[in-house]
Amino acid sequence: MSYINVAIDSFKPDLRSAKSATIQRGLFIRLLRVALLILLDISSLSVAWNLTVTYTSSLQSEWIKNLPFLLLSLGVQVAILATAGLYRAGLYRRDYISIVKAISLSSILQLFITYIYDSSTYIERSTYLLYWLVSIACICAVRKIFDLSTNFLRQKGIIRHSIFAIADAQQKEQLVNILEKDNCYAVQGFADSSCLDWANREKTFAYLRSQNVEEVFISWDSIKNRSFLCWHFYNAGITVHILPTENKLPFSKTQFSLIGEIPFPTITAPIFAGxxxxxxxxxxxxxxxxxxxxxxxxxxxxxxxxxxxxxxxxxxxxxxxxxxxxxxxxxxxxxxxxxxxxxxxxxxxxxxxxxxxxxxxxxxxxxxxxxxxxxxxxxxxxxxxxxxxxxxxxxxxxxxxxxxxxxxxxxxxxxxxxxxxxxxxxxxxxxxxxxxxxxxxxxxxxxxxxxxxxxxxxxxxxxxxxxxxxxxxxx
Incomplete structure (x- = not known):
């Protein structure tokens, strides 16, 4: 095949660049979910704090109600929850064992902050023990309500992520079974690996853009000999999930995400492409x-x-x-x-x-x-x-x-x-x-x-x- 026989379209940027300013597809709903979870956690921790203050002596209450100390404590707790990955999508935010660990760690740090803030003040250990227990109860209860509400809305077809699947016929059933375990997706279509061929590629990506597809599920067989195509998805703002495989993926930006309790190699699109x-x-x-x-x-x-x-x-x-x-x-x-x-x-x-x-x-x-x-x-x-x-x-x-x-x-x-x-x-x-x-x-x-x-x-x-x-x- 000679280079002179290949038709060249009008100017296209480098494979690694975005054709136009693009942000990650589905970013708004993801940010909204994270912001809502943070707001709910802060509310839960504040409620726990106020309940703790109510059942402590007045001598302690005046100091504990100190606003700068309260804001610092809340900031530390939210930061620890974020570091533990408890604002990530799917099973991560429902990992109650990790929530307990994160709250426990934050309570220990709170004792240290209290001592640094004012070492002369005496706070009963029962105060922190009560706050620790109430915080865990409040956050776990609110997150459970959040999940039940989210699942209810998704059953009504609301706040689902639009996806497209690329897999050969024999793998289609396997992929459908996995996706059904998570009811958070709205499938926009299926196609076999031929949609990524040179002749069909532009048409495929035009369709994905027109349908505002946020994520693509793709079989390893469809992409193993053309891993460079990940750059097309990456710079279109589309997150790629690759069907689990024993092969080592060459794309350095590959991470893992749990979908239906199955770890998927995932290439997350950047917030700002290119x-x-x-x-x-x-x-x-x-x-x-x-x-x-x-x-x-x-x-x-x-x-x-x-x-x-x-x-x-x-x-x-x-x-x-x-x-x-x-x-x-x-x-x-x-x-x-x-x-x-x-x-x-x-x-x-x-x-x-x-x-x-x-x-x-x-x-x-x-x-x-x-x-x-x-x-x-x-x-x-x-x-x-x-x-x-x-x-x-x-x-x-x-x-x-x-x-x-x-x-x-x-x-x-x-x-x-x-x-x-x-x-x-x-x-x-x-x-x-x-x-x-x-x-x-x-x-x-x-x-x-x-x-x-x-x-x-x-x-x-x-x-x-x-x-x-x-x-x-x-x-």
Whole structure:
């Protein structure tokens, strides 16, 4: 499959970016639930406090009614409940054993706060014992009422989360049985894995957006060979639940959520989609601009050396395949003789890449003396900061490849063209030219795409300096 035969739509952003400003689907109802639970817990704790005060002596009551102390105590208790995960959806908020533990811990901390607040005041232990018991009773009772009310409304079809299921026919029944254990979902439809094929993908996501689908349940078989699709859901604000599997999921943002008492690998959509990617782009732009200005004397020195070393232009420009398989001109300092691309045809038999997709040759006769030095320290790549500045490349990403290499791609390889190409990447810091198998390069590129984060980019950025100093795999 040649890149030139694939129809390209009008401009689409990088796979990791949102097409437009998007917030997490269903966020409002989730925030409303959490806010209501917090309000109910505060009310329960306040009632418990007032009941405790009523049954204590007046000597203690005046001090216990101190408003700053009351607010501090309530804040500590709510924080502990939140830390214990008791405001999460589903079974978590009904975990009464954890509620008892959290209230018990908060009561102990309250004793400590009391001592710090006013060590001269004597408070009977029975006061805290009573407050501890009444707090547990009030919170558990109110949460039970909350759950009964929520279940009643959901049986009436209210406050259900709209979902879509993607699974093959043999797994549909299994998924339905699991979803029926939780009556909080409104199923908007089912589809098999073909809805995620290249030809059907845009139509599928358009339907999910039109139906305001909040969550998608998907079988592992439907996504195991195309985990990168998680980025489409992630940046559409749609939370993904993957049917339980024994396989280790490659997507680094995978967590677990209990649905019908079954742990589902879950990829929760961000509150604001695509923000990480645009932080990356801003850093690319300003850092490239800074380096271009800072390294201007280095650019000039290299240009003079190239001119003195061999005849020909200072810069080498070559068509590369970038984002969405579009051609662009990559800029490098010239490291070879002027007819290098024509001579390459006669050197193909000496290609050291095992599968022949890339062309790599350790002792390439076309490389000039200055060119060898520039390649050893990757100084020939410096002009690519201009490519980054205009948005054709990123500092970190899969390397953009020449047309000759891309024409040898298989269909599965084109996923690397769905993200901005980079000056350096996971391949470069994992051995560069010492990796002599294209499948290994693709494996590293796929790992980068599936697990991308700002921290991963930072790690690659720092490791690049180490590789440059060690001259690892550079030729």
């Amino acid at each position: 923000t990480d990617f645009w932080i990356k782009r801003l850093f690319d732009f300003y850092f490239s601009l800074f380096l271009i200005v800072l390294l201007a004397p280095v650019y000039l020195s290299i240009a003079i050396l190239i001119k003195l070393d061999s005849p020909g232009p200072i810069f080498f420009r070559q068509k590369r395949i970038g984002l969405h398989r579009r051609e662009f001109l990559i800029w490098k300092f010239r490291t070879m003789i002027t007819d290098a691309e024509k001579i390459q045809v006669s050197l193909e038999a000496k290609n050291e890449m095992k599968d022949g997709v890339f062309f790599k040759m350790k002792d390439d006769p076309r490389v000039t003396r200055v060119g060898g030095f520039l390649r050893r320290y990757s100084l020939d790549e410096l002009p690519q900061f201009f490519n980054v500045l205009v948005g054709e490349m990123s500092l970190i990403g899969p390397r953009p490849l020449p047309i000759r290499d891309v024409q040898k791609f298989q269909t599965k390889h084109f996923i690397r063209q769905e993200v901005l190409p980079g000056i350096t990447g996971l391949w470069q810091v994992s051995g560069r030219s010492d990796i002599d198998n294209f499948d290994d390069v693709i494996r590293l590129d796929m790992s980068y795409i599936e697990n991308w984060s700002i921290l991963l980019d930072l790690s690659i950025f720092l490791r690049t300096f180490q590789v440059l100093l060690q001259k690892t795999g550079a030729y």
